[in-house]
Amino acid sequence: MPVMRTSKGNVTQAARNKSGMKGDEDKKGKFPVFDERSALSAIKLRQSELAQQHGKYVPIALKIAPDLDDAQIAAIAALLMMHRIDAVIATNTTLARDAVAGLPYAGEAGGLSGAPVRAASTRVIAALAHHLKNEVPIIGVGGILSGADAQEKIAAGASLVQLYTGLIYRGPALVRECVQRLA
């Protein structure tokens, strides 16, 4: 998977989320139309079958994009609660380029991670927390490059945080800093 480094962020040409939630791609026929409601039902049914079969319940988290408006976030929150999804991970990389406008590689295609996605991810977490009212735990990820960034996600409503790009720039010391900040 090609990765392009920008200012404290990476542009990743990753397989995009193929749900209708990512925008108009599905409608243009690029991907098959994806019905979130029946897909989540099918996933929960299979989760339950496998739990019975193996005597072990494995939680399933839905991961979402930061490029969602408030109505889309509200709709996703309703689906998460309706289907009793175990957790939501907010967020994946962004397709937006506002935070890196004018920088080298800003025009490259793919998902952008790191510092440029931080604010958008935190906004999605806060909106999700508002709608979910603690019914579904939120795993906060996106642009955590310091303990303060991790605290921002928790303050916005996340129960856990995930480090990704921050580990590339800061190494394992970032984990210690986050733990100390959140202690």
Ligand SMILES: Cc1cc2nc3c(=O)[nH]c(=O)nc-3n(C[C@H](O)[C@H](O)[C@H](O)COP(=O)(O)O)c2cc1C
């Ligand atoms: C090189 C790279 C590969 C990634 N691969 C995946 C993946 O396979 N599945 C996934 O859910 N998220 C993937 N992500 C998204 C990250 O898990 C994370 O949600 C996103 O990068 C935002 O967090 P960050 O700013 O800390 O990197 C990838 C991100 C990068 C930079």
